[in-house]
Amino acid sequence: MSKNRRSTVNRLSAENVTLAYDQRVIAEQLSVEIPDNSFTVIVGPNACGKSTLLRALSRMLKPSTGRVLLDGQVIQSMPAKKVARTLGLLPQSSIAPDGITVGDLVGRGRYPHQGILRQWSTEDERVVQESMRQTGVAELADRYVDELSGGQRQRVWIAMALAQQTPLLLLDEPTTFLDIQHQIDVLDLCAELHEEQGRTLVAVLHDLNHAARYATHLIALRQGRVVAEGAPKDIVTAGLVEEVFGLRCQVIDDPETGTPLVVPAARKARVGAGAGAEKTVATEAS
Amino acid sequence: MKTTNRAVRTPGGLSVRLDVRALTVVLLLLVAALTASVVLIGTGDFPIPAADVLRTLFGEGNAGQEFIVNELRLPRVLVGLLVGASLGLGGALFQSISRNPLGSPDVLGLGQGATAGALTVIVLFSGSANQVAAGALVGGLVTGLAIYVLAWKRGVHGYRLVLVGIGVSAIVTAVNGYLLTKSDIVDAARAVVWMTGSLDGRDWAQVWPLLGLCAVLVPLVLCNARGLRMMEMGDDVSYALGVRVERVRLLLMVAAVLLTASATAAAGPVSFVALTAPQLARRLTRAPGPNLLASLCMGAALLVVADWLSQRAFGAEQLPVGVVTGVLGGVYLLWLLVTERKAGRI
Numbered sequence: 001m002s003k004n005r006r007s008t009v010n011r012l013s014a015e016n017v018t019l020a021y022d023q024r025v026i027a028e029q030l031s032v033e034i035p036d037n038s039f040t041v042i043v044g045p046n047a048c049g050k051s052t053l054l055r056a057l058s059r060m061l062k063p064s065t066g067r068v069l070l071d072g073q074v075i076q077s078m079p080a081k082k083v084a085r086t087l088g089l090l091p092q093s094s095i096a097p098d099g100i101t102v103g104d105l106v107g108r109g110r111y112p113h114q115g116i117l118r119q120w121s122t123e124d125e126r127v128v129q130e131s132m133r134q135t136g137v138a139e140l141a142d143r144y145v146d147e148l149s150g151g152q153r154q155r156v157w158i159a160m161a162l163a164q165q166t167p168l169l170l171l172d173e174p175t176t177f178l179d180i181q182h183q184i185d186v187l188d189l190c191a192e193l194h195e196e197q198g199r200t201l202v203a204v205l206h207d208l209n210h211a212a213r214y215a216t217h218l219i220a221l222r223q224g225r226v227v228a229e230g231a232p233k234d235i236v237t238a239g240l241v242e243e244v245f246g247l248r249c250q251v252i253d254d255p256e257t258g259t260p261l262v263v264p265a266a267r268k269a270r271v272g273a274g275a276g277a278e279k280t281v282a283t284e285a286s
Numbered sequence: 287m288k289t290t291n292r293a294v295r296t297p298g299g300l301s302v303r304l305d306v307r308a309l310t311v312v313l314l315l316l317v318a319a320l321t322a323s324v325v326l327i328g329t330g331d332f333p334i335p336a337a338d339v340l341r342t343l344f345g346e347g348n349a350g351q352e353f354i355v356n357e358l359r360l361p362r363v364l365v366g367l368l369v370g371a372s373l374g375l376g377g378a379l380f381q382s383i384s385r386n387p388l389g390s391p392d393v394l395g396l397g398q399g400a401t402a403g404a405l406t407v408i409v410l411f412s413g414s415a416n417q418v419a420a421g422a423l424v425g426g427l428v429t430g431l432a433i434y435v436l437a438w439k440r441g442v443h444g445y446r447l448v449l450v451g452i453g454v455s456a457i458v459t460a461v462n463g464y465l466l467t468k469s470d471i472v473d474a475a476r477a478v479v480w481m482t483g484s485l486d487g488r489d490w491a492q493v494w495p496l497l498g499l500c501a502v503l504v505p506l507v508l509c510n511a512r513g514l515r516m517m518e519m520g521d522d523v524s525y526a527l528g529v530r531v532e533r534v535r536l537l538l539m540v541a542a543v544l545l546t547a548s549a550t551a552a553a554g555p556v557s558f559v560a561l562t563a564p565q566l567a568r569r570l571t572r573a574p575g576p577n578l579l580a581s582l583c584m585g586a587a588l589l590v591v592a593d594w595l596s597q598r599a600f601g602a603e604q605l606p607v608g609v610v611t612g613v614l615g616g617v618y619l620l621w622l623l624v625t626e627r628k629a630g631r632i
Contacts, residue, residue, distance in 0.1 A: 060525050084528025091522030095385065097574035104291070104574070111516055112528040116509060120293035120303040164527065 009072065010036050011200070012057060012087070012168055017066035019052050019224070026052045027224030029066070034168075034217075039194040039201045041211040044221035045245050050204045051092070051172055053221065057202065058089040058170050070168075084112035088166035092173055094157055096145040102156050103141035106132055109163030131162040135189060151182030158189065169193070171203040175210065183207075187214050208245075212236050212260045220244045236260035308571040308580055315567075315583035319367060322590040326366075327359045329597055357489075365488040365552055366593050366607070367586045368496040370559055372549035374585020375507065375578060377560030378567070379542035382514055382576035383535055385444040387622060390561040391546040392615075393448065395455025397555035399429025400547050401481055402458050402465070404554075408477045409469040416491075418480065419551040426547025429454060434539060443521075483556035483608025485593055492552045499548050503541045508578060510534050515575045556608045558615020559585050559592075565622065 012034040019027045026049040034040050034057070042050045055061040056068055059075045068075045075083060088109075096105060109131070110124045132138040135155045140148065145156060154174065161169060171190065175183040191214055194201045205211045211218060212232040219229045222244045228235045238251050241262055248270050254261040264270075295301040327343075328334040332354055334342075341347050342355040377390045391397060403425020407413040413421065437443075437450040462481075466474055513534040516524040521531050546560060566588075567580035589607065592614065596605040 058526065060522065080525075080530050081528035084526065089522070089526035091520070091526060093520055094523045095518065095520045097518040099572060100574040105519075108516060108519065109527070111512070114512075116512070117300045117302070119512075120291075120301045121295070121299065125293070161526075 010034055011071050012069070012202075014053070014056060014063070014068045015066050017056055017063035017068065019049065019056050019061060020064050021052075021061075025224075027221075030224060030226065031066075032057075032219060032226060032229075034200060034202055037194075037198055037200055038217040039191065039215055040203070040217040040219060041215035042202070042204045042219045042221060043206075043208055043211045043244075044227075048221045048244075049224040050221050054089075054170055054172050054202065054204050058087060059083060060089070060091075081112045084164065084166070086166055087168040087170065088161040088164040090157055090161045090169070090171040090174055092176065096153070098146070100145050101141065102137055102143050102145055102148070102159075103128065103132070105145055105156055106137075106141075106159045106163050109160035112164060127165055128163050131159045134162060134193070135159040151178055151185060154178060154182070154186055155189070158186070162193070166199075168200045168202070171201065173204050173206065175205065175207070183210065190214065208236075208241070208262050209254070212262070213254060213257055232260055233258075236262070305571070305573055308573050308577065311567070311570045312579050312583050315570075315580065315587050319370075319583060319587035319590055322587060322594060323363045323367060326363050326590055326594045326597075327355055329594060330354075330359065361489045361493050362485050362487075363590065363593075364493045365496065366485050366590050368493070368500055369485075369549040369553045369556060370563070370586040370589025371504075371582045372496070372500060372545040372585070373556065373559040373589070374563035374567070375504065375582040376542040376545035376549070377562075377585070378564035378576050378578050378581035379507065379514070379538050379545075380560070381564050382518060383444070383539060383542070384447045385518060386448050387561075387565055387626070389444065389448045389451070390564070391542070392558055392561045393455065394433060394451030395458050396426050396429055396433075396543065396546045397550055397557065398455050398458040398462060399432075400426035400550035401555050402461050403428070404480055404551075405462055405465040405469075405477050408480065409465045409473050412473060419492075422551035422554075423547050426550055427543060429458060430539070430543030430547065434536075479606065480554045481608075482606040483554035483611070484606035485553055486604075486606070488552070496548060496552055499544065503545055504582070507538060507541050510538055511576060511578050514538060514578075518575065554606075554608060556589065557612040558619065559588055559611050561622075562615050562618045563588055565618075 010033050014030060014032045016029050016031055017027070018025065018029065030053065032053065042053060044050045052061060056063055059068065062076055070078065070083065070087060107124070107128050110128065113124065114120070129138070132141060135158050137152065137155050137159055140152065140156070145153060148156065158174070174186050174190070178186065187210055190201055190203065193199050215232055217229065218232045218235060220227045220235070220240060227244050228240055236251055238249055241247055241249050241251065248265040249262050250265070251260045251262055291303055291305050293301050293303050324336050324339050328336050328339045334351060334354065338347060338351060339355060342351045343360070347355065380389050380391055380394065381387055383389070400422040404418045404422040406425070407418045407421030411417065433447065433451050433454050436454065437447045466477060469477060513524070513529045516527050516529045517531060517534065524531050563585035564577060564581040567577045567584040571577050571580050589611070592610040593607045596607045596610045
């Protein structure tokens with residue numbers, strides 16, 4: 001739908017990629033551009049290929065056809081550490097080693113900047129301190145990661161990804177398993193990183209309202225195809241939500257931020273289809 | 287314990303990160319292993335005081351002592367040190383790759399695989415000691431390869447590796463039982479002694495190949511230790527950090543299989559050292575990460591101490607060292623299973 005409005009070439013893009021696990025094809029001929037300096041959020045129903053797309057963009061999954069470009073180069077052909085200095089990823093599954101402290105874990109984010117004879121520079125030290133400060137975990141530096149709450153732990157992992165100091169940061173469902181307060185907390189942190197440091201963020205989110213509130217650029221996927229992309233207020237409509245998620249709803253202005261807010265239609269209205277049902281929706285909303 | 291990392295930096299911008307506690311543990315274990323070695327060399331039908339052992343080792347002993355120390359006992363102790371070190375390091379690698387303390391060569395069936403190789407040579411070909419060692423090496427390597435291939439599905443994952451290893455181990459154990467039933471009584475006796483793991487009669491011919499292999503593999507492994515440390519956080523995180531996960535894993539698994547198989551070829555399947563050494567080392571360093579050097583030193587110290595126990599603890603009756611490590615390690619395995627069960631990890 002909406003074309004990329006920039007004339008310059010963006011740093012990260014996928015060109016006509018086919019993504020598949022073994023024989024199971026998730027997406028075919030998919031092309032996506034991540035606008036530089038955007039907070040891009042990928043949304044879509046379960047199994048639409050959003051996490052798969054993120055894996056391809058972060059070179060964890062090699063497209064069977066097509067290519068992912070980072071700074072004009074095919075991402076698979078670049079040295080692993082060089083990619084890791086440009087593009088960070090917060091995956092869904094990460095394991096905190098037993099008995100590791102917060103400071104140690106965040107420090108491991110410096111790996112792509114280190115070598116066998118450059119194991120811990122003053123710069124490493126500084127960046128780790130700063131990453132912990134930005135994510136609000138500096139006071140926890142000496143605590144064991146196993147002792148932390150889910151929300152704190154997610155902040156620590158984000159701090160590790162920050163310590164990697166990459167201009168691009170990809171986050172795979174960073175709010176899953178967190179309660180509402182910590183979800184907002186993590187999203188605020190992402191917005192801060194995006195606004196104050198000019199990092200390009202790409203996140204997969206489940207909650208459409210969170211996506212609409214925080215994203216500057218939204219990509220809606222369904223069955224491996226891009227259905228719509230653009231600023232949330234331009235593209236999030238009742239029609240789009242129905243098309244992408246198969247859910248009847250209305251879209252109103254978020255009273256706090258003015259961004260689109262998706263309100264699912266009442267159960268009765270959705271079960272009994274037809275003009276009468278639609279009227280019910282209208283009445284209930286007013 | 288909190289982080290005890292210290293960074294050492296040179297003006298040229300080079301820096302090395304040292305964990306002070308881990309380093310202290312490594313040094314203490316090294317001292318322990320060497321002290322036990324000196325005591326062990328002094329132990330036997332002709333006891334030699336430690337001071338004389340040291341003097342002889344530095345080339346100032348009398349002719350009789352020199353023969354006993356340098357020709358008879360030193361090679362045995364060196365084989366013990368090298369076998370223990372190889373098993374400790376191999377165990378640490380496997381446990382780290384599988385992210386599971388049970389993912390050690392003993393449980394995965396590498397020892398049984400090497401045994402199958404050795405039994406084949408003993409039972410079917412009545413081969414010489416060197417041929418038996420070669421058979422054990424081949425058996426271990428083939429088993430390692432089989433486990434890797436069977437566990438490989440878009441990369442080897444920890445749990446899968448352990449489960450496949452247990453399966454392979456069961457199959458190979460059955461093969462070993464079959465080979466034993468096929469053997470005549472002389473070969474069977476020889477096979478059983480070999481299967482217990484023993485350092486009796488080891489000489490310089492066993493030392494050199496082991497030493498050569500360790501000289502190549504240990505630096506290679508240590509160079510890749512940083513990647514391995516990242517891999518403990520999961521494949522996704524380590525990919526994101528720029529570790530070439532599959533390459534590092536394959537390389538380290540091959541190294542671990544080689545270390546374990548060659549140790550087994552030299553001393554028989556000395557049980558449980560590969561399982562216990564990394565866990566004990568880890569409890570001493572209290573550091574996350576593979577603790578490779580500490581495990582290596584712990585393995586060496588454990589094996590030499592076990593060998594001393596096997597010679598001294600039971601009066602005149604000498605036991606193969608594998609019996610001692612088996613008893614100690616078996617108790618430890620039980621304890622580990624219970625605590626892992628309590629922690630809900632198995």
